[in-house]
Amino acid sequence: MRGRIFKLALALFAAALFIPNPFWRAGMDAAALAALAVHDAGVLSGGGSLKFWIFPAAFVALAPFFSGNMDAAISGHTYSFPQLASGSLFLLHAWVFVSLCAFAARNFTAGEIIAAAEKAGFSGLGLRAALALTSARMLRRMLAETWFNYRCTRPSWKEALFEFDVLSGAVLRNTAAAAENIAVLLHIRNVKV
Amino acid sequence: MHKTDKVRLLVFTTVFGALWGIVEMLAGTWLHMMKFPFTSTLMAAAGGVILCVERSYTPVRGAALYTGLTAVCFKLLSPGASSIGSAIGIAIEAAMAEAVLTLLGVNSLSFFVTVLLVSLEGIPHFFVSGWLLYGRGIFDAYLKVAKQMQGFFGVNPDFWKQIAALWVGGHLLIGALFGLIAVRAGKYLRKI
Numbered sequence: 001m002r003g004r005i006f007k008l009a010l011a012l013f014a015a016a017l018f019i020p021n022p023f024w025r026a027g028m029d030a031a032a033l034a035a036l037a038v039h040d041a042g043v044l045s046g047g048g049s050l051k052f053w054i055f056p057a058a059f060v061a062l063a064p065f066f067s068g069n070m071d072a073a074i075s076g077h078t079y080s081f082p083q084l085a086s087g088s089l090f091l092l093h094a095w096v097f098v099s100l101c102a103f104a105a106r107n108f109t110a111g112e113i114i115a116a117a118e119k120a121g122f123s124g125l126g127l128r129a130a131l132a133l134t135s136a137r138m139l140r141r142m143l144a145e146t147w148f149n150y151r152c153t154r155p156s157w158k159e160a161l162f163e164f165d166v167l168s169g170a171v172l173r174n175t176a177a178a179a180e181n182i183a184v185l186l187h188i189r190n191v192k193v
Numbered sequence: 194m195h196k197t198d199k200v201r202l203l204v205f206t207t208v209f210g211a212l213w214g215i216v217e218m219l220a221g222t223w224l225h226m227m228k229f230p231f232t233s234t235l236m237a238a239a240g241g242v243i244l245c246v247e248r249s250y251t252p253v254r255g256a257a258l259y260t261g262l263t264a265v266c267f268k269l270l271s272p273g274a275s276s277i278g279s280a281i282g283i284a285i286e287a288a289m290a291e292a293v294l295t296l297l298g299v300n301s302l303s304f305f306v307t308v309l310l311v312s313l314e315g316i317p318h319f320f321v322s323g324w325l326l327y328g329r330g331i332f333d334a335y336l337k338v339a340k341q342m343q344g345f346f347g348v349n350p351d352f353w354k355q356i357a358a359l360w361v362g363g364h365l366l367i368g369a370l371f372g373l374i375a376v377r378a379g380k381y382l383r384k385i
Binding site for chain 1 (some may be wrong): 242326328338341377
């Protein structure tokens with residue numbers, strides 16, 4: 001059920017990206033939000049921080065002072081309500097975007113997303129995810145150790161900054177060595193990819 | 194493709210993708226917190242270096258995209274809309290690197306060009322994420338408001354060109370520096 005709702009909302013969101021008529025666009029975005037809210041109303045308030053919304057909201061509220069058909073006045077300045085309405089559509093679309101992300105995060109587990117992606121043609125994604133998590137632990141340790149050694153031999157920040165290519169080379173070489181070891185291990189164990 | 198090559202492609206792209214994801218999570222988060230200028234360009238250029246070096250180990254079409262896919266998965270582990278923006282950025286960088294490396298092959302010139310172009314990722318990122326996030330017509334609205342504001346504040350109509358030149362220049366400088374690192378790293382890793 002949640003999979004179907006998500007697909008429907010995603011299809012409506014995608015259609016709204018291409019449709020030129022603003023009324024149809026608003027209708028599709030609203031329908032997408034309604035579909036998501038049917039299953040999980042919490043997603044409507046679950047996406048995006050204040051920092052995320054403040055710039056677009058300010059743009060939408062202030063743009064009518066500068067463009068559009070001026071049909072009103074606010075504190076002695078001309079203002080365009082049609083421009084405000086058209087700007088609100090951008091906010092509505094952004095709301096659908098963050099709600100879709102929040103819906104996916106709240107209603108699907110990582111395993112379900114991987115299984116769906118594998119079904120959609122991204123074969124080997126499960127193995128890739130497991131490998132990424134395992135190698136991440138190794139790489140974090142390697143990065144910490146390389147950074148420690150690098151800083152021990154270059155105590156001043158100036159020196160550390162100017163010889164940054166040495167650090168890059170060491171990190172990339174160590175990563176390649178780790179990958180080589182894992183590849184050999186998978187080959188010896190005859191893991192099917 | 195031989196089975197050994199398949200294993201190498203899977204492992205190298207995943208491990209280098211994980212490295213990119215970790216670098217984004219650690220250095221990217223730290224630089225963003227410090228409000229360091231050109232943070233996204235620095236991270237894009239670092240990603241470009243990783244993509245180039247990875248491609249020298251698995252010179253197969255699509256390797257940069259697989260590496261980017263792993264890095265995107267990593268970025269999405271950190272919650273919040275800003276990480277979605279970065280994930281879109283990583284996907285665009287991977288696509289750009291894939292196009293250049295497929296076209297020019299694996300050599301010093303392609304490494305330099307890849308990192309240089311990837312450091313300008315902000316341009317396609319702005320258009321792709323703006324379109325995805327706000328939908329059709331957002332760029333017309335930006336242009337209209339910018340034009341009106343230019344008139345309102347009496348700014349020179351060519352002022353935006355100076356700003357754009359400064360922005361592109363800063364990005365290209367970082368791209369060139371990291372491009373040289375990619376070339377040097379590539380040569381060094383081929384030797385050992």
